[in-house]
Amino acid sequence: MTQRSGSSVAEGDSPSSSLGPDLARSALAGDRRAVARLLTLVENGTEEGAAALTELYPHTGGAHVIGFTGSPGAGKSTLLNCVAQAFRHRGNTLAVVAVDPTSPFSGGSVLGDRLRMRDLVTDSGVFIRSMASRGHPGGLAHATRDVVSVLDAVGTGFIFVETVGAGQAQVDIARLAHTVVLVEAPGMGDEVQALKAGLLEIADIIVVNKGDRPEVQQTVQAIRTVIAGSGSVAGGWEIPILRTSATERTGIEALVEAILAHRQHMQATDLWSARQARQAYADIEGWLRRYFDEWVAQCMDTRDYDALAEAVVRRACDPATAAHSLLTRFTEGLCSKLKG
């Protein structure tokens, strides 16, 4: 995590401010500018953003969240542009949340997913938001869940979340989305094997994009072989393996149908409520970790920390004991504060 995203959570805002709830009400009334501002507040982890989320939360739960993940350069953004258009033609409102990596060196980033979504930009039924990962591993940003909640609360029917170009272990999207679409490009060969213990396990729909390339059939075959052993996912859903070409716009309708079929399957079985429950656990865990991260930051912001570091340098104390002693002092301080 970068210094910034961790330390900005609790401080700076005036707690009496009604900005968060005010913006929440404007957003619920359909003010797109208020939605955009709220997204910034929750993305920056401000108290105002948290207050707004409290206000908005009862309005969430209606959106179908669809994750698009896969290797960098597989064509996620371009494919998403086509799929989102197809959903629009069916009259649905939708949002796209596109996550790109933050530079670990400068803390800055260039977010370029909009570049490939030009057909959606001026459509008033579409809201596109670019997010930087801000040092969070796992393919999403820390606040992606909160951004999705805001967009859900204001009545967005379908929310597409595009992850950072992801490898094996970046599976956060499985805890956020109802439907995970894994997008891969042809010509991977043995790399399919590598996906086995990660992304392939979380996919509800697998897409081999760039279907105009010659090696596409081998890749489809390789994926089929790999997932054949693992059977279908919970609830009897047969994972479809589809071929698309985002540039030639082929296979798009089949993908849309597959997403809608998955939704129907989830609603007909217990899968939808199971995923809602999984999300609830993951969300509470996320907040717990956030609060604990703040504690850790506060523990480190003490003179004891410096003294102990010096002791560790002198080999008068080992790091684990030092950390334990800091933690003990901090929790004792916290307890006496709570009693007082």
Add this chain to the structure above:
Amino acid sequence: MDIGNEQVIRVLIAKPGLDGHDRGAKVVARALRDAGMEVIYTGLRQTPAMVAEAALQEDIDVVGLSILSGAHLALVPRIMQELKEREIADIPVFLGGIVPKEDIAVLRDMGVAGVFGPGTETRAIIADIREAAVARRKASR
């Protein structure tokens, strides 16, 4: 709220109009990224409505336009109008490109916060953008 460290500055870099030279825009985008900013890069051939809509949805602090076609006097007022219609005309707009000296004052009158001609140092661009972003946030609170 402290702006300098705690909140990331979000900049939109857009190329309105029809010229296809985006190298300058990319250089600036990269320099701003290296200065710790989040740059939303929209690429070539953006219409004024696309620029304004992106600025709104992304809750942008500063808009940077790159125009090399000479169409700045036609494009800028339309972009300003689109921003106004969305009630986000308070977002500072900077322009980079080839602009005749006599046009700079005209653009300023249209509300452009600054014009960066050829040879402008990226350091100067970063400083101006940061200053404008901080000033706007202070004013809006």
